[in-house]
Amino acid sequence: MPRALQDVVFVDGVRTPFGKAGEKGMYTQTRADDLVIKCIRELLRRHPELPKERVEEVAIAATTQIGDQGLTLGRLAGLLSGLPATTPGYSIDRMCAGAMTAVTNVASSIGFGAIDVAIAGGVEHMGRHPMGEGIDPNPRIVAERIVDESALVMGKTAENLHDRFPHITKERCDAYAVTSQRRLAAAYAAGKVQPDLVPVATRHVERGWGLATVDEPPRPGTTLEELGALKTPFRPHGNVTAGNAAGLNDGATACLLASQTAATELGLPVGMRLVSYGFVGVEPEVMGIGPVPATEKALRQAGLTIDDIGILELNEAFAVQVIAFLDHFGIADDDERVNPWGGAIATGHPLASSGVRLMTQLARHFEEHPDVRYGLTAMCIGIGMGGCVLWENPHHADYGKES
Amino acid sequence: MTTSTTAAPSSAPAIPAEVVTHTPVQDVTLPGGAGTLALLTLENGHDHTRPTTFGPQGIAELAETVGRLRERAEAGEIQAVAVTGKPFVFAVGADLSGIPSVVERRQATEFARAGHAAFAAIMDLPVPTFAFVNGAAMGGGVELALACDHRSISAGVAAFALPETFLGLLPGWGGCYLLPNLIGPANALKVIVENPLSQNRMLTAKEVAALGIADVLLDPADFLEDSLRWAAGVLSGTTSRQRPEVDRDAGVWDSACDAGRKVVLAKSGGRATGALRAVELVRAARTATREEAFTAEDEALGDLGVRCAPSSSSAPRGPPPGRRPSPPRTRRWATSR
Numbered sequence: 001m002p003r004a005l006q007d008v009v010f011v012d013g014v015r016t017p018f019g020k021a022g023e024k025g026m027y028t029q030t031r032a033d034d035l036v037i038k039c040i041r042e043l044l045r046r047h048p049e050l051p052k053e054r055v056e057e058v059a060i061a062a063t064t065q066i067g068d069q070g071l072t073l074g075r076l077a078g079l080l081s082g083l084p085a086t087t088p089g090y091s092i093d094r095m096c097a098g099a100m101t102a103v104t105n106v107a108s109s110i111g112f113g114a115i116d117v118a119i120a121g122g123v124e125h126m127g128r129h130p131m132g133e134g135i136d137p138n139p140r141i142v143a144e145r146i147v148d149e150s151a152l153v154m155g156k157t158a159e160n161l162h163d164r165f166p167h168i169t170k171e172r173c174d175a176y177a178v179t180s181q182r183r184l185a186a187a188y189a190a191g192k193v194q195p196d197l198v199p200v201a202t203r204h205v206e207r208g209w210g211l212a213t214v215d216e217p218p219r220p221g222t223t224l225e226e227l228g229a230l231k232t233p234f235r236p237h238g239n240v241t242a243g244n245a246a247g248l249n250d251g252a253t254a255c256l257l258a259s260q261t262a263a264t265e266l267g268l269p270v271g272m273r274l275v276s277y278g279f280v281g282v283e284p285e286v287m288g289i290g291p292v293p294a295t296e297k298a299l300r301q302a303g304l305t306i307d308d309i310g311i312l313e314l315n316e317a318f319a320v321q322v323i324a325f326l327d328h329f330g331i332a333d334d335d336e337r338v339n340p341w342g343g344a345i346a347t348g349h350p351l352a353s354s355g356v357r358l359m360t361q362l363a364r365h366f367e368e369h370p371d372v373r374y375g376l377t378a379m380c381i382g383i384g385m386g387g388c389v390l391w392e393n394p395h396h397a398d399y400g401k402e403s
Numbered sequence: 404m405t406t407s408t409t410a411a412p413s414s415a416p417a418i419p420a421e422v423v424t425h426t427p428v429q430d431v432t433l434p435g436g437a438g439t440l441a442l443l444t445l446e447n448g449h450d451h452t453r454p455t456t457f458g459p460q461g462i463a464e465l466a467e468t469v470g471r472l473r474e475r476a477e478a479g480e481i482q483a484v485a486v487t488g489k490p491f492v493f494a495v496g497a498d499l500s501g502i503p504s505v506v507e508r509r510q511a512t513e514f515a516r517a518g519h520a521a522f523a524a525i526m527d528l529p530v531p532t533f534a535f536v537n538g539a540a541m542g543g544g545v546e547l548a549l550a551c552d553h554r555s556i557s558a559g560v561a562a563f564a565l566p567e568t569f570l571g572l573l574p575g576w577g578g579c580y581l582l583p584n585l586i587g588p589a590n591a592l593k594v595i596v597e598n599p600l601s602q603n604r605m606l607t608a609k610e611v612a613a614l615g616i617a618d619v620l621l622d623p624a625d626f627l628e629d630s631l632r633w634a635a636g637v638l639s640g641t642t643s644r645q646r647p648e649v650d651r652d653a654g655v656w657d658s659a660c661d662a663g664r665k666v667v668l669a670k671s672g673g674r675a676t677g678a679l680r681a682v683e684l685v686r687a688a689r690t691a692t693r694e695e696a697f698t699a700e701d702e703a704l705g706d707l708g709v710r711c712a713p714s715s716s717s718a719p720r721g722p723p724p725g726r727r728p729s730p731p732r733t734r735r736w737a738t739s740r
Contacts (some may be wrong), residue, residue, distance in 0.1 A: 041625045082624055199434070201627035208427030208444030209487060209627060 004118075006259040008107040009360040010272040010391065013255030013360030014042045016200045017212045018348035021248040029204045032068040032125035032250070033077055036060055036353075038329050039121055039254035040081040042198040047256065049267045052082065056115035058089030060254075061098025061122035061352035063382075064129035065091055073123070093352070095382035096317060097279070098122040099253055100389060102357025104277045106257055111274075116262035121254030124350035130248070131351065131382075138216050147384070153275075153283035154382060155234035155245065160316040161288045162239045165324055170239040173319035174227040176333050177244040177345045180316060184342030185220035192341060196360050217247050217348035244319040246349030253356035272364030272391040273399070275374065276302040279336035279387045288321025290386020292328045298376070298388040306330075309337075309390075310372030311359035311365045315379035316343035325378070340365060355379060355387070362391060370395035421498065422447050424461035428470040430481065437635035438482030440533075441472055444489065445544075451491035456498030457543050459514060460679050466521040469528065474532040479645060483638055484525075485533035486551060487627060488544075493534075493560075496542025497576075508593075512705040518543060518576040519697040522550040526693075535630040536608075536617060541566055546574060549581040553637055553644065554616065555630040558610040559623030568667075568678035569599035575704040579684035580696035586615045587649045588685050592663035595685065596678040600670040613646040651689060660686040677707050 016035050019027040027035065044052065060074040074089030094101040099122030106118035132152070141147055150156035164169060187193050194214070202210040222243065232238035258268055278297030282290045291314065299305060306329045314322050316339070323333055331338060341361055344354060358377035366375060373396040378388040392399060424447045429442045447455045457465070475481050481506045488494055497518070525532055525547070534548035536556040556563070563575045565582070573579060574595055578682050583591035594614070598604040612620035620631045636642030650656070660682055667678040680703050688696055 038625055038628065054499050080624060082622060158545070195504055199631070201631075203448060203490065204427075205448055205489075206427065208429050208446060210429035211431040211442070211628070213432055348736060 003113060006113055006261060008110045008274040009258055009260050009263050009270045009394075010274065010359055010363055011018060011256040011258055011263060011268045012043060012046060012271060013253065013356050013363065014046075014196050014198050015040050015053050015253040015353065015357050015360065017197050017215050018024065018249050018350055019127075019212065019216045020348070021125070021130070021250050023127075024200050025250060026210065026216050027125065027200075027250040028127050030200065030202050032062070032123050032128055032252075033073060033080065035200060035250070035252035036073070036077050036121055036254060037081050038198045038200050040083070040119055041076060043119060043254055043256050044193055047268060050117065050256070053084050054117045054262070054266065055083055055087045055119055057106050057109060057118040058083065059092055059102035059118065060085060060089065061092040061094070061102045063093055063095050063098060063124055063131065063351045064091075064133050066134055067092060067129065069123060069125065069129055070284035072394050076118070076192050076329045079312065080253050081241065092122070093392045094279075094387070095354055096315065096349070096351050097379055097381040097385070097387040098352025100358075100377070100379060100387045101279070101353060103255065103257065103359065104262060104279075104389060107277075109275050109285050110257060110259050116259045118255060118257050121252065121356055122353035123252035124352045126248045126350060127250050148285040151287065151384065153234065154287070154317065155240050157193060157285055157287045157322050158240045158245065159235045159238050160285050161318070161320050161324055164289070164383060165287055165320070165327070166356040167244035168320050168323050168327070170244070172323055173239060173244040174224055176226060176319040178222055178224055179334050180339065180342040180345040181218060181220055181222045182342070184218055184346035184396060187341035188214070188218075192364065196364070214264070215347050218346045224336070239320065240318060244345065246317050248299040249350040251348065251353050253353040253360070255356045255359060270394045271392060272359070272366060272375070273391040275304075275392050277387070277389040279385060282384045282386060284384030287382055287384040288318055288380045289324055289335070290380040290384065291325050291388060292386065294326070294388040295329075295388035299392045302390050304374060305391065308374050308375050309363060311369065311375040312338045313362045313365075313375070313377045314339055314343065315349065315354050315358060316345040317349060317380050319345060321380050359389070366391075366393040366395055369393070370397070372396065375400060380398035404666060418672040421458035421460050422449065422453060422456065422717055424455050424457055425496070426465050428468060428472070431631060433483070433635040433638065434632055435635050435639055435641075437638045439480065440485055440631065440634060441475065441481045441486065443468060443472070443486045445494045446489045447488065451489075451538075454492045454495040454539060455488055455544075455655055456495055457518065459517065462514075462517045462521050466517070466524060469521060473524070473528055476525065476528055481530060481664065483531050483533065483634060483635060485535055485630070486525075487535040487537050487630070488549065489538075491538040492619050493540040494544030494547060495539055496544050508705045511523045512701045515575050515701045515704045519701065522547060522577050523693065523697065525550045533630070533634050535627060536563070536611075537626055539563070541696035542574065543576045543599065546576040546578045546581070549616075550577060553618055553634070555619045555621055555626075555633055556608045556611050556617035557623045557626040558608050558620055559626070560611070561605070563606040563608065563611045564598065565595050566599050566602070566603050567676060568596050568681055569603040571675070571677045573677045573684065573700070573703055573709055575700040577697065577700070579700055580688045580691065580693065582616070583685045583688045584649065586647060588659040588689070589662070590614050591685055592659065592666070595681050596663055596675075597666050600667065600675060600678060605643045618644050619645070653689065656689045657686065669686040680707065
């Protein structure tokens with residue numbers, strides 16, 4: 001049977017404000033599944049032109065799939081969001097790239113022609129489900145030295161990366177972190193972040209209900225001096241601190257993807273067109289380098305080079321890992337094309353949810369920069385992987401033409 | 404029941420301490436620049452199997468919280484106040500299980516007065532007030548919602564009722580006054596007497612909205628977020644609110660009350676004295692001032708003598724909270740609002 005591939009477009013994306021994990025955090029008594037349900041509801045509210053029964057898949061990522069992040073979250077979140085019983089769903093786990101994988105998965109289904117409209121997203125309530133909760137690593141990992149023991153502690157993999165690239169100093173990382181905080185504060189001040197935040201009612205027995213409307217983790221006034229004084233918990237005399245890494249956070253994201261045909265038929269706006277994507281494994285003990293080969297793969301598949309990329313949304317699990325990427329591609333630490341509104345060091349990084357945050361922001365950047373034709377979203381992934389998705393700007397004059 | 408010799412005799416059941424309903428408040432920044440709303444949660448620290456009720460301590464705490472909100476409203480710190488409940492429960496009315504048996508009429512009316520005072524304080528707040536009815540609402544819970552200027556209700560609410568006349572009492576925290584003035588005497592009497600005397604029928608959320616008791620019916624999935632969005636729209640004037648026009652003609656009002664009285668007589672053979680008294684309070688509600696009406700409710704509760712106590716044991720347990728309160732089990736003296 002002859003088969004034509006369909007173009008896949010990113011219609012719209014939203015996220016909850018991100019919270020600090022732990023008892024003092026704003027989501028401490030709010031359910032994880034409720035966070036992602038609010039995101040799905042917001043997408044449906046924003047797009048009344050989309051009949052609910054046209055949503056043909058709900059893929060939701062969570063790294064720790066137990067408790068309120070378990071039970072085939074994608075399916076239940078769909079039902080609890082008011083999608084019809086005919087809309088199926090499933091759960092995804094690729095650690096930090098969960099939501100990114102949810103997107104590439106449903107995009108592939110759309111591209112193949114199996115479905116036309118899907119919701120993809122992720123959630124991580126690291127307060128309720130700390131990374132590694134309930135895990136049972138195979139003893140062969142240690143016995144046969146399949147991976148270095150440090151590979152399971154993300155902060156240690158970041159220190160390992162410093163060992164690999166001694167020219168990436170703590171000072172560079174701290175400076176990068178200050179920039180991230182400053183850029184997010186500026187984006188907030190300009191009202192750029194807020195439109196894609198879904199307000200979330202926060203439950204708390206002692207404090208009563210509240211409403212989360214802004215991110216909790218940012219420290220807008222952070223200075224180099226303050227960062228220099230922080231402890232290096234992963235290694236004595238190390239480089240990785242709470243200040244130059246993303247924190248432990250709670251939050252969720254979701255986005256709407258469609259075939260170009262369905263988007264046209266239903267009148268759904270097109271935020272970005274999927275160009276290519278790549279996931280690649282690297283040595284687990286230096287997982288932070290993962291985005292480099294992943295990006296090279298995605299570029300190769302698209303027939304593009306890094307010079308064709310006008311805007312980059314990189315997840316900032318650790319400053320060292322972003323800088324390693326930038327060094328590899330010859331991009332300056334403070335290049336304006338990279339994370340123009342700051343990154344995860346400032347906003348927080350609720351593991352499996354972050355991929356869609358990058359995409360939602362890239363779609364907004366595309367709107368503001370019709371001169372930019374291509375952008376990318378990339379992130380490092382625990383246990384040694386990287387992921388990269390390339391997107392085309394529909395507002396560009398040459399959109400849709402052969403490059 | 405303990406076997407210790409110092410224990411109370413088994414004929415006098417031990418009175419459990421009041422499960423106090425607390426009233427924590429958080430400020431919420433409303434969308435669209437509509438200002439700051441103080442969101443008050445009715446919370447007793449238990450899950451839905453122990454619904455939120457009002458005892459003397461809870462009422463006192465509510466009154467204190469409303470007093471502070473008044474100061475903040477006058478200082479311009481807040482532009483609106485909203486009340487909502489813990490998951491699945493708004494509030495299911497009075498709980499007298501925590502106070503010793505009421506033996507004097509004065510004690511019966513005192514608690515009624517305290518509730519009236521707290522609810523009146525909400526009505527008198529200088530900023531718009533909202534009830535976000537997120538879950539089961541009965542008796543005093545419904546009356547608290549009626550004391551607010553605007554109401555949203557979650558489509559997930561399965562139990563909304565004024566069951567007092569089913570228990571031989573009457574809605575005595577403003578219900579007999581506020582409800583007929585909101586939706587007219589005919590519909591009010593359906594809620595106040597006809598449903599309770601029909602095996603204590605509850606209203607669904609849809610019916611609450613159709614009757615005009617709630618101004619808007621919202622999906623449960625993001626009820627609170629939607630309610631806040633709606634409140635912001637009401638405050639900024641972008642959301643119009645439609646309420647049924649109440650015909651205040653004396654003849655129409657009286658004939659509705661006459662019909663209500665007939666329903667009570669037919670259903671109870673005249674034995675439902677609380678229901679009959681409620682009909683007359685509704686009749687008077689057309690012209691009474693709030694003070695007159697609230698005083699009349701206090702007196703009515705005192706007069707009814709109250710042979711039964713709808714304590715927490717009569718409140719519904721577990722979602723969907725749609726079960727009827729069970730009939731009274733003791734004959735001790737207590738007010739039971």
